[in-house]
Amino acid sequence: SDSRMDVQISEILRRLRFREQKQSSGLNRLIISHTNLQEQVEQLKKEISRLEFEKQRLERFLENESNDATGSSGTSSSDQRALHKELIDAVKKKSEYADKICEMTTVLKAKEVELAQKDGRCRELEKLTTSLQDRLTACEHNLANANRVNQSVMDENQTLQLLCNTQQSKYQDLEAEFEYIKQQLLTYKTKAAEDLNDENIRIKKHREEQLKKQQEDALKPKAPVVPPHVPPSKDTKPASEPFYRVLGPAIYPSTPCHTFEAHDVEVSALCFSPDGNYLATGGGDKMVKVWNVKQDLRTADLKCSLSGSGGGIMSVQFDQSSKTVLAASNDSMARIWTIGDLITRHTLAGHSGKVMTAKFMEDNNKVVTGSHDRTLKIWDLQRGACIRTLFAGSSCNDVITGKYLGSTIISGHFDQRLRFWDERTYNASEIALEGKITSLDYLPERYLLLCCSRDNVLRLVDLRQNSVTTTFRADGFNVSLDWSRACFSQDGQYIAAGSHDGTVFVWEVATGNVRSKKEHSSVVVSCSWHPLGQLFASAERSKRVTLWSH
Helix, strand or coil, X not given: CHHHHHHHHHHHHHHHHHHHHXXXXXXXXXXXXXHHHHHHHHHHHHHHHHHHHXXXXXXXXXXXXXXXXHHCCCCCHHHHHHHHHHHHHHHHHHHHHHHHHHHHHHHHHHHHHHHHHHHHHHHHHHHHHHHHHHHHHHHHHHHXXXXXXXXXXXXXXXXXXXXXXXXXXHHHHHHHHHHHHHHHHHHHHHHHHHHHHHHHHHHHHHHHXXXXXXXXXXXXXXXXXXXXXXXXXXXXXXXCCCHHHCCCCCCCCCEEEXXXXXXXCCEEEEEECCCCCEEEEEECCCCEXXXXXXXXXXXXXXXXXXXXXXXXXXXXXXXXXXXXXXEEECCXXXXXXXXXCCEEEEEEECCCCCEEEEEECCCCCEEEEEECCCEEEEEECCCCEEEEEEECCCCEEEEECCHHHCCEEEEEECCCEEEEEECCCCCEEEEECCCCEEEEEEECCCCEEEEEECCCEEEEEECCCCEEEEEECCCCCCCCCCCCCCEECCCCCEEEEECCCCEEEEEXXXXXXXXXXXXXXXXXXXXXXXXXXXXXXXXECCCEEEEEEC
C-alpha cells in the first residue's frame, strides 16, 4: 500500500510539473506580448506627442500665415490648401492612433487580469506542490520506519525460529530421556517387586523355622520353676497402660514441652499417626521423617527418614494401620513408603504441576491427589495407575475423604470454592467462599467441615445444610501461605491455626473465644492434635517443631 501511494504521488507531481511548464510557457508569451504592447503604447504616445507638437506648429504657422495674408497678398491660395489638407491628415492619424491606443489598453487590461489569474493559479499550485512534497517526505519517513520495524520483526522471527528449533531439539532429547527413565522405572519396579517377593519368601521361611522350633520346644518336657518371693519395694510403682490408651478430652495447648529441629530446611507439613505412636513431618529437604512420640515424657525422637522424593514435601498422612506414609511433593508426584522397611512402595506420577495434597481413601487401596495443574487424580494402588482425572478448573490446595464421607471427595481451591465430587459419578457441586482456601479438616460427629482461607478467616461449613454456620477471626491472625493447615481437636472442642508471626491461635468452637501463644520465630505452617487429645504439635518454616501440653 505504501509503494502504491508513492507511485500515485510521483504521478501527481509529474503532472503538476508538466502543467506548470505548459502554463509557464504561455505566461511567458503573455508577459512578452504585454511588454511589446507597452512598448507600442509608448511609441504611440510619443507619436501623438509629436503630432500634437506638429499640429501646434502648423496652427501657429497658419495663424502667422493668416496674419501675413491680411497684411500681404503675396501668399498663394494653393499653399494654404496644401497646409489645410496636411492638417486634416494629421488629425485623422491622431484619431486612428487614439482608437488604437484604446484597443491596446483594453487588451492590456484583459492580459493583466489573465496574468493575475495565472499568478493566483501558480501560487495555488505551488502550495499544493509544497503540501504534496511534505506528504511525500512524511510517507518516505513512514516507509523508512516501516522498513526498520519490518526488519526488526524479521530478525525477531528468525531468532524465535532458532529458539523454536532449539526447544524442539530439547523436547526430542527430553522425550528420549523420558522413555529411558520410564524403562528404568519399569526395571526398578520389577526389581523391587522381585526383591519384595524374595523378602516375603525369606520372612515366611523364617517364620516357619521359628514355628517349627517353638513346636519342638513345646514337645520337650520342662521342669516346673517356682519363682522366689520378692517383697514389694517402696519405689516400685504399679504397671500402667501406655499413655495413648488413656482417653480424655482434648487439652488446650498452653505449655511448650519439647522443641526440636525436624529438618535441615523449612518444615511444611506434619501429621500424627492414627495410633498416636508416630509423628510424621515433611520438609523442603525432600525428606519425610517419622518420629517416635513418647507421650509420658512429652517428647519425640527420630525413628526413620524416608527419602526418594524429587522435591519439597507439601503434605503427609498415615494410613489406618499407621505403617504406611503418603506424601505429596512439589516435583509433581506423590509417594508411599512403609516405615518398617523404609521402601518406596508406590510413586504416583502424572500431574503437570506440584502436588499440594494427597490423602488415602476409605479402603486404603486408593489415593486422591490435588495439584496446581487444576486437576485431582484418583489412583488405584493395586494397579499402580491413575484411574480417573477430575478437572476442577482451579489449583487444589487440600482434599478430604474417608469412610465418614462415603463416596464423596471434598476439595478446596484457589478460586475460593469448595467442590464436592461423587466418586461413583464424578459429578461436582460447589460452595463459594470469600477467600482462597488453604486447608480442610472434617469433624464427622457433627458433620462440620473446617476451611482455612487466605482472607484470614476460619469457617465452619455444616455439610447437612451446605452453608457456612460460624466464622472465626482474631486480631493479628494472618494466613500467609497457600498451604497453611488448620485443624480440629479430636473431640471437636477446639480449632487451631498458625499465623505469619509465629503465633498459634486456638478458638473454642462452642463460644468462639480465642487464645494465642507465640512460641515460634517464623510463620507457623501446620498444626495437629494427638488422636487422644493429650498432645498438640505445631511446625514453623524455620526447621522447628514444637510439642505442647496443657
